[in-house]
Structure formats: C-alpha cells, structure tokens
Amino acid sequence: MKNFSKTSLVAERRVELHDKLSLTGAEISINTLEAGTKVPFVHYHKKNEEIYGITAGKGKVIIDGETVELTAGDWLRIAPSAKRQFFAAKDSALSYICIQVKENSLEGYTKDDGVMA
Amino acid sequence: MKNFSKTSLVAERRVELHDKLSLTGAEISINTLEAGTKVPFVHYHKKNEEIYGITAGKGKVIIDGETVELTAGDWLRIAPSAKRQFFAAKDSALSYICIQVKENSLEGYTKDDGVMA
Numbered sequence: 001m002k003n004f005s006k007t008s009l010v011a012e013r014r015v016e017l018h019d020k021l022s023l024t025g026a027e028i029s030i031n032t033l034e035a036g037t038k039v040p041f042v043h044y045h046k047k048n049e050e051i052y053g054i055t056a057g058k059g060k061v062i063i064d065g066e067t068v069e070l071t072a073g074d075w076l077r078i079a080p081s082a083k084r085q086f087f088a089a090k091d092s093a094l095s096y097i098c099i100q101v102k103e104n105s106l107e108g109y110t111k112d113d114g115v116m117a
Numbered sequence: 118m119k120n121f122s123k124t125s126l127v128a129e130r131r132v133e134l135h136d137k138l139s140l141t142g143a144e145i146s147i148n149t150l151e152a153g154t155k156v157p158f159v160h161y162h163k164k165n166e167e168i169y170g171i172t173a174g175k176g177k178v179i180i181d182g183e184t185v186e187l188t189a190g191d192w193l194r195i196a197p198s199a200k201r202q203f204f205a206a207k208d209s210a211l212s213y214i215c216i217q218v219k220e221n222s223l224e225g226y227t228k229d230d231g232v233m234a
Contacts, residue, residue: 003195073126076121
C-alpha cells in the first residue's frame, strides 16, 4: 500500500472515507442534515466508539433519552452501547464529522507513538 | 464512565481531545498553523495511522520527500512509517484536524457494527 492517500471532498449529504483513503483504524463520514431533518433511525454500536465533531450549523442529539444541544465547534464521544439520534434544527442545517473507532483500541499516542525523524 | 462526553472548542493553535472527551480509540487534535509557519519537525509513528482533514486555508505536506498541496476539503491517510511535515502557505493559515488511530485496529463498521435500536 502507498505511504499516503488523499481525497478532496465535494458537496454531498454524506461522504464515507474508509474506502476512498484505505483506512485501517477508523471509518470517517462527513455529513450534512438539511434544516428540519434527522437521521431516520436510532442506533448504537457493538464495539465502536463514535466521535462527532460539529463543523457548521446547529441541531441536537438525543443520547439514551438525554437531549444535547449542538453547535459548530462542539465535539462529543459516544460510548458504543448508547442509543443516539441526530437532528438538524428547524431553521438550520447541521454539518458534522463522524469518526468510528474500536473502543479501547488506542495504545500509545503523540509522544508515546510519534518519533522525530 | 458516562455514556457520552462533550466539549466546545475555543480558538487556540492546538486543542487535543483525548483527555477532554475520555477517548479510548483515537487521539484527535484541532490545529492551526499561521501563514508562513510549519510544524517545526519531521515525524513518523510506531503503530498509529494518521488521518488529516483540512478545514480551512491552504498549505502543503511533505511525505517521504513528496510534496502534496493542501486546501480546505482535502483528507489524507498517512501510514505510520511515512515521514511527514506540514506547512501553511506563505499567504494563508492552514487549519486541520489530525486523527491518530492504531493501524489495522478497526474490525466491523457502519452496517457491520451498528445496530438499529
């Protein structure tokens, strides 16, 4: 496999990067919910932690029955078993990055895994 | 551990999310290089794949001697052993998200790991 891969996003409602970039440690999706819309189902995960970063707009997520308001700059970790559903606001789209990783898979990082060349 | 955690970013040159969100499968940093500046070292990783998403501005990365031009909307996977250094353009800052995950740690994802509640 090449030592790097690159893709340039185009405007779509959902772009998935795992296959585009040959990712091996994460799936990453770039998403936009139009104003007044929602992800049409509640879901949870078997093994994967999800990390969401709100890049634009506003909305909310309901996590195990608890409502969390969302706006650009917010980042959340959601445990695998938590039941979640995302909603754009009535008057605003909600754009977000979703990162799926296997819970407890990270060992060292930054200073413990990085090496000055 | 609570079933979710949330943080709201403030404008800083680098924000690291691992400890703020109690992440267990990734480290995520939100970074801005000012115009004309660079990460002051070349580095590689022992075990971690890095995924970079350019959120604003422009610049370049040199990966194992190869120059890759960068602009908002670009996403890259960089293999652990690849030697990398990021640069903002002379006339533009470069803002990016960096996601560290253990290479080959992801098992199922999306339909294979998610469950409708």
